[in-house]
Amino acid sequence: xxxxxxxxxxxxxxxxxxxxxxxxxxxxxxxxxxxxxxxxxxxxxxxxxxxxxxxxxxxxxxxxxxxxxxxxxxxxxxxxxxxxxxxxxxxxxxxxxxxxxxxxxx
Numbered sequence: 370x371x372x373x374x375x376x377x378x379x380x381x382x383x384x385x386x387x388x389x390x391x392x393x394x395x396x397x398x399x400x401x402x403x404x405x406x407x408x409x410x411x412x413x414x415x416x417x418x419x420x421x422x423x424x425x426x427x428x429x430x431x432x433x434x435x436x437x438x439x440x441x442x443x444x445x446x447x448x449x450x451x452x453x454x455x456x457x458x459x460x461x462x463x464x465x466x467x468x469x470x471x472x473x474x475x
Contacts, residue, residue, distance in 0.1 A: 390458075392417060392469040394451055398443035408432060409439045413447040415454060423450055444473050 396413040412426035429442070451469050458465045 390417060390463065390465055391467055392422075392451065392454065392465070394447055394469065394471045396443050396447040396471065396473045398439045398474075409442075411443040411446055413443070413450065415447075415450060417454075422454060425450070444471060447471065447473075 393416045394413060397411070399410045399412075408429055408431075410426065410428050412424075414424040415422045431442075448471070451471070455465055455469075
């Protein structure tokens, strides 16, 4: 989001102040795509209300020993991004005390 805002300084992102601020995240890992190399793809998207705040999808450089290891890495990375967003909200003086919803495809 910050890269987008820097690249288009004439545009703004508006959030409706009547809505309750709720973080919702969706996370997924897919090890079937690169089965022969045992590398997997993790992806996530984070929403504040109905607005997409952050997203990522990348092929991991780490070779996993099992698919169970893949399944734990994806939500762990997503949790780090959630914490960064909460710190960003605090820096913007937006108090966020609600629990964050994390939906994960296991």
